[in-house]
Amino acid sequence: MALEPGRSPGFLLWHVTLRWQREIAAVLAPLDLTHVQFVLLATTWWLNSHGQSPNQLSLAGAAGTDVKMTSQVLRRLEDKGLIQRQVDRSDTRARLLRVTERGGQLAQEAIEAVEAADRAFFGSTTDSALISTLRRLAGHDPD
Template sequence: MTTPTSRLPGPERSPGFLLWRVTLAWQRAMRAALAPHDLTHVQFVLLTTTWWFTRSGVPPTQRQLAEQAGTDTMMTSQVVRKLADRGLLARADDPADARAKRLEITPAGLELVAKALKDVEAADASFFVEVDDGFTDSLAKLSP
């Protein structure tokens, strides 16, 4: 029988374990912030990312949205369909590619993003109050 060994004294010194614990706590904070808006976190991310894209003047395709958000394309399609069914996003054929759909945020979607984004940013600020701007820079280095 092989006895496990570790270069670390315990999980409290493991970056991966700490990231796991922080992620779980942060996800709980996000769920709480989004609950009053009847949004899941992935719905919020896709809706808000669509808004960010649209601000540049070019509505994204579902594939572009998935790439920007880092989500699976099939899941993105399913979530976008639910958001469209709620009247928060509109899907239209892409004139340049018959297989693609362009996404636009609706007035109801804009209103919901305005409210939810305020609550999410407040929850983020509260959650990360103990860390400095260097933390965000470090996370950006790890982001694919």
């Protein structure tokens, strides 16, 4: 039996996701970043700040993005002077990713803007139950 759209979790999630993506796009536009550029820049910055120099494949895995799309977006971030790709000495086919100084500053500014947008969007619903549910649905918890 089909549920009414307003009672369908998938339908509601679709609408919530679209609304949230519009909010995030709006806060990233003044920074000249698309949402996916932000995700890849922020993930690279986070990994770099934790002593890692990811390659395209490991970055795509960490960010949850398609490898080919990741490559295209990384080229754009490199063109903007936000990341550098260096040949991996242990595998010359791979490129290690490092955020530039400018990229690191922009990543931190964008993270602050996105986190503020998240607080405004989700409000008081960022409690542990919601986070727990989202982590489980995203496959980040073993349960």
